[in-house]
Amino acid sequence: MTPITEVEGRRLALTNLDKVLHPATGTTKGEILHYYATTAGAILAHIHNRPVSFLRYPDGPDGQLFFTKNPPPGTPSWVRTVEVPRSEDKQARQVVVQDLASLVWAANLVVEFHVPQWTADEPNIADRMVFDLDPGAPATVVECCEVALWLRERLAADGLHAYAKTSGSKGMHLLVPLEPTPSEQVSEYAKSLAVEGEAALPGLVLHRMTRALRPGKVFVDHSQNAARKTTAAPYTLRARTEPTVSTPVTWEEVEARQNLVFRIGDIAPRLEQYGDLLGPLINLNRAKPLP
Template identity: 50%
Template sequence: MGERFAVRIEGRDLELSNLDKLMYPAAGFTKGEVVDYYTRVAPVLLPHLRGRALTRIRYPNGVAGVHFFEKNAPGGTPPWVRLATLPVPGSTMARETIDFVVVDELATLVWVANLASLELHTPQWRIGADPDLLVVDLDPGAPAGLKECCGVAVLMRDRLAEDGLTAHPKTSGKKGMQLCVPIAGTQDAEIVAEYARQVAEELSARVPGSITAKMARAVRPGKVFIDWSQNSAAKTTVAPYSLRAMERPTASTPLTWDEVGEMALGSVPVRQFGATEVLARVELHGDLLADLLEPGPPVPVRH
């Protein structure tokens, strides 16, 4: 423990440390393996991080230890790391602005991973622009689980398609999943969130025994909560391919719609995917969410 290694990545000099520290003790997964995972998944991950203000959830002593959210660039940030100074109205830190880290290149991603930033979260907008993604989080209330989320995902996909929108599924890496929809980037977050709310409430009214659009936990047991509020300008969503702080190193994993349908029917095992599986899936599929990198249509506006 305590060894430090100087490395040079694409012309950037940085130092890695404590690579043998266990980040996921139950799985024997070390910080070195975290850095290795993020390095290997970088070709498909980086395009989804570029230009977006990054929120990190750091676990200095692994998933069993204390963790904290970090938005501001920490002390000792290398001068070559891109920072973006953005307003944060209502910040609990009583700040008017924060210097966000922006992960545009591999060296920054490795530096972030070396800080034990296991989870990477981004907003639905790129810096200086309106949202280019609509995201809904499908959160199951026990005894509902990922299987039920997959069933709701298919309903949501078909409903969005009626409005010319194309949804792309991914697991959350925890218990639920998200649908990500490329949109035009020409409407503000309030318009996008209002459209997502209307669709969520419509589906909830259609299948009230299985779906809720209400945030109150009292109404969520046995139902899938369609969290449309993810489209608030202040909200972030776990990035595709990001690790999650679970007992084992699961990751937010893009899925095919065939897989979602099979999980909904129970014809294949319903589960989250681990880091090693995600790398194998990238080898097989490439980036299943590549279409998110191109603009989609605007969301309908109902008056």
């Protein structure tokens, strides 16, 4: 029998709770749902009113992975969907995860949560900028820390505040709260900083994903500022061998140039210790204009 759970008045059928999704750690689907339920306040704040794309991995990270922007088959009528531009002349509907019941329903599908840099109210108008720091082996997140520190100083010179999180995969994301700005302008500015970073740190930074040049360097991916692109949301679990989470980090941790990796069991204690380190992203007073 499939257990029926009531979440905020919504009846949810939660399936295969004993299924091991991360064999390396023995992490079950039930433990993953517990993780999302207990960190809901933090993740919901960052995906609030943003159309969500799902990377689904129902049989774990070694099984089939598929990325979808469309509402999954069987999406309950009470889950909010919004119409968003998919191309110049085409609209499509996407899910907005706006409450605990919607979050648990989506987590039961076994997903990564990905969101654009804009909200459903103003498609293609970004309220945050992102830099995805992607290391090419043998470089790791340690080299990403070096690049993140350079970017923080460069952004500060333009009056912009940067906040860091692990990607939950191999690298790191820098997020910058902005006054609403067309995505196209944000993309141009982000690219200019990536180019500048390559000139300033030529042995370490790349601004283009040229495979032959990747080993030992950090690709500063500015492309996720394009309106149609998405980034792994803060606090989302990733489809990795171990149950790693895209985790906000302090600048002291970045300065220590540690191998920053966090799993689901680390997040509740960190929230208790630090609160939401990305809280400034949703504080309108921290949003600044592009120079």
